[in-house]
Amino acid sequence: MSDELGRLMNELGQRAVAAAAVLAGADRRLRDAALLAAAVELRAQSVVILEANALDLRAAEAAGAAGAMLDRLRLDGVRVEAMAAGLEVIAGLPDPLGRILEEKKRPNGLRIQRVSVPLGVIGIIYESRPNVTADAGSLCLKSGNAVILRGGSEAVHSNRAIHACLVAGLVAAGLPADCVQWVPTQDREAVGYLLKGMTDYLDVIVPRGGKGLISRVRDEARVPVIGHLDGNCHVYVHAAADVNMAREIVLNSKLRRTGICGAAETVLFDRAVLATHAAPIVGALLDAGCEVRGDEAIQALDPRVQAATEDDWYTEYLDAIVAARAVDGVEAAIAHIGRYGSAHTESIVTTDQAVAEHFLAGVDSAIVLHNASTQFADGGEFGMGAEIGISTDRFHARGPVGLEQLVSYKYVVRGEGQVRPR
Amino acid sequence: MSDELGRLMNELGQRAVAAAAVLAGADRRLRDAALLAAAVELRAQSVVILEANALDLRAAEAAGAAGAMLDRLRLDGVRVEAMAAGLEVIAGLPDPLGRILEEKKRPNGLRIQRVSVPLGVIGIIYESRPNVTADAGSLCLKSGNAVILRGGSEAVHSNRAIHACLVAGLVAAGLPADCVQWVPTQDREAVGYLLKGMTDYLDVIVPRGGKGLISRVRDEARVPVIGHLDGNCHVYVHAAADVNMAREIVLNSKLRRTGICGAAETVLFDRAVLATHAAPIVGALLDAGCEVRGDEAIQALDPRVQAATEDDWYTEYLDAIVAARAVDGVEAAIAHIGRYGSAHTESIVTTDQAVAEHFLAGVDSAIVLHNASTQFADGGEFGMGAEIGISTDRFHARGPVGLEQLVSYKYVVRGEGQVRPR
Numbered sequence: 001m002s003d004e005l006g007r008l009m010n011e012l013g014q015r016a017v018a019a020a021a022v023l024a025g026a027d028r029r030l031r032d033a034a035l036l037a038a039a040v041e042l043r044a045q046s047v048v049i050l051e052a053n054a055l056d057l058r059a060a061e062a063a064g065a066a067g068a069m070l071d072r073l074r075l076d077g078v079r080v081e082a083m084a085a086g087l088e089v090i091a092g093l094p095d096p097l098g099r100i101l102e103e104k105k106r107p108n109g110l111r112i113q114r115v116s117v118p119l120g121v122i123g124i125i126y127e128s129r130p131n132v133t134a135d136a137g138s139l140c141l142k143s144g145n146a147v148i149l150r151g152g153s154e155a156v157h158s159n160r161a162i163h164a165c166l167v168a169g170l171v172a173a174g175l176p177a178d179c180v181q182w183v184p185t186q187d188r189e190a191v192g193y194l195l196k197g198m199t200d201y202l203d204v205i206v207p208r209g210g211k212g213l214i215s216r217v218r219d220e221a222r223v224p225v226i227g228h229l230d231g232n233c234h235v236y237v238h239a240a241a242d243v244n245m246a247r248e249i250v251l252n253s254k255l256r257r258t259g260i261c262g263a264a265e266t267v268l269f270d271r272a273v274l275a276t277h278a279a280p281i282v283g284a285l286l287d288a289g290c291e292v293r294g295d296e297a298i299q300a301l302d303p304r305v306q307a308a309t310e311d312d313w314y315t316e317y318l319d320a321i322v323a324a325r326a327v328d329g330v331e332a333a334i335a336h337i338g339r340y341g342s343a344h345t346e347s348i349v350t351t352d353q354a355v356a357e358h359f360l361a362g363v364d365s366a367i368v369l370h371n372a373s374t375q376f377a378d379g380g381e382f383g384m385g386a387e388i389g390i391s392t393d394r395f396h397a398r399g400p401v402g403l404e405q406l407v408s409y410k411y412v413v414r415g416e417g418q419v420r421p422r
Numbered sequence: 423m424s425d426e427l428g429r430l431m432n433e434l435g436q437r438a439v440a441a442a443a444v445l446a447g448a449d450r451r452l453r454d455a456a457l458l459a460a461a462v463e464l465r466a467q468s469v470v471i472l473e474a475n476a477l478d479l480r481a482a483e484a485a486g487a488a489g490a491m492l493d494r495l496r497l498d499g500v501r502v503e504a505m506a507a508g509l510e511v512i513a514g515l516p517d518p519l520g521r522i523l524e525e526k527k528r529p530n531g532l533r534i535q536r537v538s539v540p541l542g543v544i545g546i547i548y549e550s551r552p553n554v555t556a557d558a559g560s561l562c563l564k565s566g567n568a569v570i571l572r573g574g575s576e577a578v579h580s581n582r583a584i585h586a587c588l589v590a591g592l593v594a595a596g597l598p599a600d601c602v603q604w605v606p607t608q609d610r611e612a613v614g615y616l617l618k619g620m621t622d623y624l625d626v627i628v629p630r631g632g633k634g635l636i637s638r639v640r641d642e643a644r645v646p647v648i649g650h651l652d653g654n655c656h657v658y659v660h661a662a663a664d665v666n667m668a669r670e671i672v673l674n675s676k677l678r679r680t681g682i683c684g685a686a687e688t689v690l691f692d693r694a695v696l697a698t699h700a701a702p703i704v705g706a707l708l709d710a711g712c713e714v715r716g717d718e719a720i721q722a723l724d725p726r727v728q729a730a731t732e733d734d735w736y737t738e739y740l741d742a743i744v745a746a747r748a749v750d751g752v753e754a755a756i757a758h759i760g761r762y763g764s765a766h767t768e769s770i771v772t773t774d775q776a777v778a779e780h781f782l783a784g785v786d787s788a789i790v791l792h793n794a795s796t797q798f799a800d801g802g803e804f805g806m807g808a809e810i811g812i813s814t815d816r817f818h819a820r821g822p823v824g825l826e827q828l829v830s831y832k833y834v835v836r837g838e839g840q841v842r843p844r
Contacts, residue, residue, distance in 0.1 A: 021760070025784065106805060110794055117786070119816050203816050224646065224817040245839040252841035338443070360834050362447065364539070372532055372837030381842065382833070383528060394541050394625050394830040395646040396818040408816035411804070412782050415794030417667040419674035420803070 005185065009193040012148055012181055013201030016121040019178035020146035024118050028095040030173050035091040035138055038169025039084040042134065045165055046080045052157035053130065060154050068259075072128040073155055083134040083162070086386065087169075090138045093385040096403040097144045111414045116407045118144035120203035123194045124388075125150045125217065127209035130158035136208065137166050137180045139388050143406035148202070150183045150194055152209075195220040206388055206401075226401055228392045230316040231261030231344040233374045236333040236359065237277050238350035239270040245371060246349040247281045253347065253374040255288055259318050261390055262345050262367075262377030266313060266323040268333045274301065274326055282324060290320045297326035313340040330355050334362045341365065344392050345377040366392055366399040427607065431615040434570055434603055435623030438543040441600035442568035446540050450517040452595050457513040457560055460591025461506040464556065467587055468502045474579035475552065482576050490681075494550040495577055505556040505584070508808065509591075512560045515807040518825040519566045533836045538829045540566035542625035545616045546810075547572045547639065549631035552580035558630065559588050559602045561810050565828035570624070572605045572616055574631075617642040628810055628823075648823055650814045652738040653683030653766040655796045658755040658781065659699050660772035661692040667793060668771040669703045675769065675796040677710055681740050683812055684767050684789075684799030688735060688745040690755045696723060696748060704746060712742045719748035735762040752777050756784045763787065766814050767799040788814055788821040 023031070042049070053075040060073055102114040122145045126132040133149055140147035151159040163182040170179050183190050194205065195217060204224045207217040214227050235253050237246045253264035269278035279301045285292055286304045293308035294301070305324070312323040313336070327333045330348075337346050347369040348359040356370040367377050377400070379387025384402030391397045397405035445453070464471070475497040482495055524536040544567045548554040555571055562569035573581040585604040592601050605612050616627065617639060626646045629639040636649050657675050659668045675686035691700035701723045707714055708726045715730040716723075727746070734745040735758070749755045752770075759768055769791040770781040778792040789799050799822070801809025806824035813819045819827035 021786075024786065104805060106803070110798065110803075112804060219644075222641075224815075242839070248839065248841050256842055256844070356836075360836075364443075364446065365832065367833045367835065369835040370837060371839050372835055373841040375842040376532065376835065376840070381528070381532075382534060383526060393646075398830050399833050408820050410787065411789045411821050413789065413791040413794055413798065414778075414782075415792060417664070417670065417793050418798070419670050419795040420678055420797040422678070 002187075002189070005187050005189055005193065006197065008185060009183075009190060009198060012183065013121070013198045015178040016146040016148055016181060017201050019176040020118065020121050022176050023141075023146055023179050024144050026144070026175060028097070030175055031142055031144065032091040034141060034169040034173035034175050035087045036169070037172035038138070038166045039087040039091075041165040041168040042080060042084040042087070042162070045161065046077060049080055049158065049161045049165075050075060050077070052161040055157040056130075056155050065154070069128065073130070073158075075130060075158060079131060083131050086135055087138050090142050090386055093142065093403060096142070096407050101409055108418050109416060110418055113412045114409050115412050117410050119406060119408050121146045121148065121201055122406070123148045123150065123198070123202045123205040123223075125191060125194060125205065125207045125209070125213065127152040127213060128155060130155045130162055132208055133159045133162040133182070134166065135386065136206070136388055137163070139386060139403060139406060141166070141170075141179060143403050145406060146179050146181075148181045148183065148194065150191060153186045156186060192220065196222050199223055208389060224396070226389070226391055226393065226397055226405070228261060228344070228390050230342045231263070231377070231390070231392075232266070232314065232316045232340065232342040233262060233264045233344050233377070234266050234268060234337050234341060234346040235264045235374060236268040236327075236330075236337075236346070236348045237270065237273070237281065238330060238333075238348055238352065238355055239272045240352040240355065241273070241277060241349040242351055243277050243280065246277055247284055249347065249349050249371070249373050250281050251284060251288060254285065254322050255290060255320060256373070256375045258320050260375065262374050263318065264322065264347075264374045265316050266325065266340070268325055268327045268336060269298070271297065271326040271328050278324070278326070285322060290322055292322055292324055294324040295326060298324040316342070330359055334359065337363055337365070342392060344390065345369070345374045347372060347374050366390070424611070427609050427611055427615065428619065430607060431605075431612060431620060434605065435543070435620045437600040438568040438570055438603060439623050441598040442540065442543050444598050445563075445568055445601050446566050448566070448597060450519070452597055453564055453566065454513040456563060456591040456595035456597050457509045458591070459594035460560070460588045461509040461513075463587040463590040464502060464506040464509070464584070467583065468499060471502055471580065471583045471587075472497060472499070474583040477579040478552075478577050487576070491550065495552070495580070497552060497580060501553060505553050508557055509560050512564050512808055515564065515825060518564070518829050523831055530840050531838060532840055535834045536831050537834050539832050541828060541830050543568045543570065543623055544828070545570045545572065545620070545624045545627040545645075547613060547616060547627065547629045547631070547635065549574040549635060550577060552577045552584055554630055555581045555584040555604070556588065557808065558628070558810055559585070561808060561825060561828060563588070563592075563601060565825050567828060568601050568603075570603045570605065570616065572613060575608045578608060614642070618644050621645055630811060646818065648811070648813055648815065648819055648827070650683060650766070650812050652764045653685070653799070653812070653814075654688070654736065654738045654762065654764040655684060655686045655766050655799070656688050656690060656759050656763060656768040657686045657796060658690040658749075658752075658759075658768070658770045659692065659695070659703065660752060660770055660774065660777055661694045662774040662777065663695070663699060663771040664773055665699050665702065668699060669706055671769065671771050671793070671795050672703050673706060673710060676707065676744050677712060677742060678795070678797045680742050682797065684796050685740065686744065686769075686796045687738050688747065688762070690747055690749045690758060691720070693719065693748040693750050700746070700748070707744060712744055714744055714746055716746040717748060720746045738764070752781055756781065759785055759787070764814060766812070767791070767796045769794060769796050788812070
């Protein structure tokens with residue numbers, strides 16, 4: 001790694017730590033004022049942002065990008081307005097800092113409070129979508145954390161323009177501009193510095209992007225990571241399911257949006273109800289344009305069903321493709337999910353409450369649902385307001401990661417001269 | 423690393439994962455029964471344990487160990503009884519699993535609960551003290567986590583004998599013996615496997631030991647770590663402190679036990695009260711046999727005070743030595759602690775409530791106290807029953823790590839057929 005880059009990254013780190021110390025003590029009115037001022041600035045700079053985005057789009061097209069990749073990169077008036085509105089929503093959410101999480105008085109008179117405080121400095125490494133600059137930056141700001149943003153090089157102009165609006169908001173509110181920093185070089189080694197070379201400055205890293213990025217972060221990071229791996233989600237149609245409800249839930253779980261991590265990838269059907277439940281639901285999936293890859297029992301239901309291989313049970317398609325399999329009851333369903341799933345989100349459809357509770361307790365996933373679509377796996381749908389991602393980790397944060405997951409805590413103890421005996 | 427060791431460690435990992443799946447679903451009565459049966463077994467095997475310990479002590483003496491090292495290794499009837507009683511205490515604590523941490527009903531009728539679940543498989547790497555085998559093993563068992571224990575080679579016979587009692591307790595309660603495993607080889611590369619080679623099996627590693635171990639774990643671990651670095655704790659005697667209270671708190675914070683991480687290492691005195699406060703308190707420390715290393719202002723108070731160097735402000739003595747310094751008010755005290763401290767535990771002594779609140783908010787440490795000894799930094803004193811250590815991390819767990827910090831959570835969502843619109 002070059003000395004120059006090292007100096008630059010060290011300086012970013014030192015500035016972030018200094019800004020974090022100020023931000024941690026900043027009243028919520030200041031943090032919210034910065035968010036609201038940034039929203040005003042985003043709208044005012046809309047033309048500038050779209051011009052910057054046009055540069056990124058032209059470069060991406062010249063480099064051969066197309067389809068979904070270009071769509072992720074593209075901004076328009078609606079998307080800029082959505083970013084601005086998102087900042088206002090976050091400004092309106094309850095303050096995650098200074099919450100008394102626990103309070104007790106000990107027999108010796110000590111009064112102990114556990115109080116929420118910021119994590120410190122957060123590094124965000126992301127790809128393509130420029131709106132992450134606003135979304136992630138604002139969640140960190142609201143939760144009192146300084147942030148160092150490292151976006152993809154394909155969105156460099158867009159990210160720079162959006163970052164400038166966040167800085168304008170901070171300055172307008174009288175907060176340090178360094179609360180939200182953006183790595184000002186496209187040197188690819190900067191990511192290596194964030195992961196390995198800035199342990200003195202960074203408290204946590206949040207990767208937002210594809211599997212390649214996430215697994216690099218997991219392998220190389222020397223600071224804690226909040227990340228999600230894949231969402232290989234399941235719907236299990238139990239023998240006692242209402243068939244109409246099961247069809248609606250399966251179709252919605254798979255097809256409402258196929259590209260989100262909460263989309264279902266495998267449907268499990270009880271063998272006892274293949275004719276009554278699996279046949280019409282598989283037919284409805286096929287009719288809706290979804291490719292179905294089934295085991296022999298599912299293939300026998302409809303000639304359009306393809307043969308599934310062992311790999312299919314592990315696959316997160318993120319597309320209009322679904323794997324389907326017959327199982328012999330709830331224990332077999334739980335075992336399949338435990339073996340092939342990614343512990344993200346799974347749903348059971350059944351009218352049998354006892355079976356449902358057995359499934360909810362027995363499936364070890366971040367989110368388990370009864371009679372509801374897996375597509376509810378989303379911080380907004382959980383009433384968390386906004387999220388930075390959905391964690392499949394078990395450590396610190398599991399499931400949707402919103403403001404309340406971006407904090408730590410401290411113990412505040414008030415006494416009257418107590419010393420410890422013995 | 424050898425193939426044979428790799429196979430052994432892999433097998434430990436697979437067994438732990440299988441046991442964890444059973445343990446996660448085990449009712450608290452089973453977990454508590456295993457703890458109580460292990461306590462019975464520890465008492466019944468007391469002679470066997472002490473004989474094993476005698477082997478370890480003899481080997482350690484032959485290798486030249488002495489003093490504190492031998493004392494940490496030594497067991498006697500009282501210590502075995504303390505281990506057994508500790509298991510009974512943990513059995514009596516509230517169940518950390520299945521707690522409903524949060525509950526809400528969404529406008530669409532979905533009922534969402536956040537429920538505590540085990541972390542999964544915990545690796546504990548520790549040194550010298552054989553009682554950690556019982557203490558850490560039982561905290562993991564109570565919290566529904568399978569554990570792989572790796573104790574120091576100097577305590578191999580003692581640890582094996584204590585581990586056998588925990589296994590006997592598991593078997594008596596009908597739980598898998600593999601819930602508490604003990605690495606059965608003294609091959610030093612086994613630690614490397616735990617840190618780097620078992621990411622598929624381990625959910626978290628907890629190191630218990632000296633700085634060398636902790637920093638190796640931080641550098642090498644590829645799984646999350648709950649660890650504490652040093653406890654460079656401070657007492658700040660503010661100008662408005664009651665001098666008698668300040669003396670009691672300083673003496674207790676420093677000298678009650680000098681070897682624990684919550685012991686104070688530096689005392690800060692307001693310059694305005696050097697004559698009235700610092701002089702008698704420094705004199706009392708010296709009279710009690712404590713070495714005092716001071717800046718020029720403190721040296722001027724008593725000829726017995728040594729000169730402090732810059733290094734002293736960073737040092738965790740864990741001994742009857744204290745650094746002392748004059749500061750100009752609460753902001754200077756906060757700045758000194760922020761620069762030199764380890765964010766563990768700090769106390770202010772003052773009768774001025776506003777200054778106290780400013781200190782409690784402004785000092786970014788796991789535990790901040792007003793008018794109380796730093797030696798209260800202890801899970802038991804916080805009413806947590808038992809702790810596995812005190813974390814100076816900000817991620818997942820901060821401060822004392824008890825049963826409630828050894829869990830994760832999952833979201834359980836109950837619906838009546840809801841699908842997500844749009």
